[in-house]
Amino acid sequence: MxxxxxxxxxxxxxxxxxxxxxxxxxxxxxxxxxxxxxxxxxxxxxxxxxxxxxxxxxxxxxxxxxxxxxxxxxxxxxxxxxxxxxxxxxxxxxxxxxxxxxxxxxxxxxxxxxxxxxxxxxxxxxxxxxxxxxxxxxxxxxxxxxxxxxxxxxxxxxxxxxxxxxxxxxxxxxxxxxxxxxxxxxxxxxxxxxxxxxxxxxxxxxxxxxxxxxxxxxxxxxxxxxxxxxxxxxxxxxxxxxxxxxxxxxxxGGVEVIEQENIIKARMLYDEIDRNPFFKGTANTEDRSRMNVTFVMENPEFEAEFLELAKERGLIGLKGHRSVGGFRASIYNALTITSINALVDTMREFEEKHK
CATH class of the missing domain: 3.40.640.10 (Type I PLP-dependent aspartate aminotransferase-like (Major domain))
Known part of the structure; x- marks a missing residue:
């Protein structure tokens, strides 16, 4: 998938x-x-x-x-x-x-x-x-x-x-x-x-x-x-x-329903970024987007390895824009919580590998 x-x-x-x-x-x-x-x-x-x-x-x-x-x-x-x-x-x-x-x-x-x-x-x-x-x-x-x-x-x-x-x-x-x-x-x-x-x-x-x-x-x-x-x-x-x-x-159910789903998806991903010692967000916490989650590695030398692991797990399009570097997860309306879980699981897998 x-x-x-x-x-x-x-x-x-x-x-x-x-x-x-x-x-x-x-x-x-x-x-x-x-x-x-x-x-x-x-x-x-x-x-x-x-x-x-x-x-x-x-x-x-x-x-x-x-x-x-x-x-x-x-x-x-x-x-x-x-x-x-x-x-x-x-x-x-x-x-x-x-x-x-x-x-x-x-x-x-x-x-x-x-x-x-x-x-x-x-x-x-x-x-x-x-x-x-x-x-x-x-x-x-x-x-x-x-x-x-x-x-x-x-x-x-x-x-x-x-x-x-x-x-x-x-x-x-x-x-x-x-x-x-x-x-x-x-x-x-x-x-x-x-x-x-x-x-x-x-x-x-x-x-x-x-x-x-x-x-x-x-x-x-x-x-x-x-x-x-x-x-x-x-x-x-x-x-x-x-x-x-x-x-x-x-x-x-309309925009009201999708907004609640988007809040949940964004919170799940940001919580993992903030918890996982290998990653950190780039945007100010109070201004974080629900649509485009930008983050980098604490150690930039790991970024290529994480992208390769993500590719193996079927995670597509995570490479960050050259202006920011790192990663960008765009979590638009049609992206499911299943996909968020897949990304979070991959981040945790990387953490376990390098503990």
């Missing part, structure tokens, strides 16, 4: 893979593959409608928000957000908590001013900054809720009276959130929602045209909203598999 701890593309439930594989051969009895069916067909239009409905239901999205299924990943949103929200000559405020937050801020500089309200780069992004001020004259405030490389997560939305934008690519649908606290949420699907290729955007209708810029139409949120996410050919397969995964999440 393989246990997939890779940071992305994500692990998905077995039943989602099975149903998706059938649709590759014959989608909904049409005699066509989901890979070739027209995005204008009534069968696929029903998929888009259901996927949107499931997002609204699972996240309790209030009235006055639209839901878009776009392409280009979160990286395209780094540019689309300021294009649509930042007026000419305006300023945006950004919290710098990692590589992706930093890259998002850099895109703003091509369109206007950016103020970094705080940064944890001084300690290699091992913590979430606290007690910073958000300028009231900024067009919006942007932060990244979960930092996949560094294993930190923001659990409390910063308080401000200006529009709040959040990149939730790696923790969307993993825990309950109050969507009304945000003006725009974006998330690449490939962590908890579905396969790579589709990007979820949830934004207030009142943000349309906020920047006053004359944008190419394909970069306008309003254009995509008016077209029902079909301004151009959408990522059909990615949306379809996302729908299947959202059905699975709903059947489990």
């Amino acid at each position: 393989k246990h997939n701890f890779g940071a992305g593309p994500c692990i998905l439930p077995k039943e989602v893979f099975e149903e998706a594989s059938q649709a590759v051969l014959d989608f909904n009895g049409t005699g066509l593959s989901i890979l070739e069916v027209s995005h204008r067909s009534k069968e696929f239009e029903a998929v888009v409608v259901e996927t949107e409905r499931l997002v609204r239901e699972l996240l309790n999205v209030p009235q006055g928000y639209c839901i878009l299924f776009l392409q280009g990943g979160a990286s395209q949103q780094f540019a689309m957000v300021p294009m649509n929200l930042l007026p000419e000559g305006g300023k945006a405020a950004y919290l710098d908590t990692g590589v992706w937050a930093s890259k998002a801020a850099k895109e703003v500089k091509k369109l206007g001013q950016v103020e970094i309200v705080a940064s944890s780069s001084d300690k290699n992004y091992t913590y979430i900054p606290k007690d910073y001020s958000i300028p009231t004259d900024a067009a919006y405030f942007h932060f990244t809720s979960n930092n996949t490389i560094y294993g930190t997560e923001v659990f409390q939305t910063p308080a401000t009276n200006i529009p709040v934008v959040v990149d939730m690519s790696s923790d969307i649908l993993s825990r309950k959130i109050d969507v009304s606290e945000f003006d725009l949420i974006y998330a690449g699907a490939q962590k908890n929602m579905g396969p790579a290729g589709v990007t979820l955007v949830i934004l207030k209708d009142e943000l349309f045209g906020k920047s006053g810029r004359n944008l190419p139409t394909i970069f306008e949120y309003e254009a995509h909203a008016k077209a029902g996410s079909m301004y151009n050919t959408p990522p059909v397969f990615s949306i379809y598999v996302s729908m299947l995964n959202l059905r699975w999440l709903k059947a489990k």
Whole structure:
């Protein structure tokens, strides 16, 4: 058995893979593959409608928000957000908590001013900054809720009276959130929602045209909203598999239930890291991510040996990002407690071997 701890593309439930594989051969009895069916067909239009409905239901999205299924990943949103929200000559405020937050801020500089309200780069992004001020004259405030490389997560939305934008690519649908606290949420699907290729955007209708810029139409949120996410050919397969995964999440009991499972999984792994004398966590305890657990060996010379043992035990994707080193266990929604137990058992096996 393989246990997939890779940071992305994500692990998905077995039943989602099975149903998706059938649709590759014959989608909904049409005699066509989901890979070739027209995005204008009534069968696929029903998929888009259901996927949107499931997002609204699972996240309790209030009235006055639209839901878009776009392409280009979160990286395209780094540019689309300021294009649509930042007026000419305006300023945006950004919290710098990692590589992706930093890259998002850099895109703003091509369109206007950016103020970094705080940064944890001084300690290699091992913590979430606290007690910073958000300028009231900024067009919006942007932060990244979960930092996949560094294993930190923001659990409390910063308080401000200006529009709040959040990149939730790696923790969307993993825990309950109050969507009304945000003006725009974006998330690449490939962590908890579905396969790579589709990007979820949830934004207030009142943000349309906020920047006053004359944008190419394909970069306008309003254009995509008016077209029902079909301004151009959408990522059909990615949306379809996302729908299947959202059905699975709903059947489990929704976000509230999966959040409790994620808390248990993260606690089990962090408890072993803190107990086992061969390992230590890299992120500040209070800021530890439930989605991406980063840790290293007390003696770095053992790391290659542990990775080899993990490979022998069927543990895949544990090698840490080069910015942190060591190990990274990504424990997204579909990863089971069985896989957590397998990792913990392997860590204990290594401990016993070297006592």
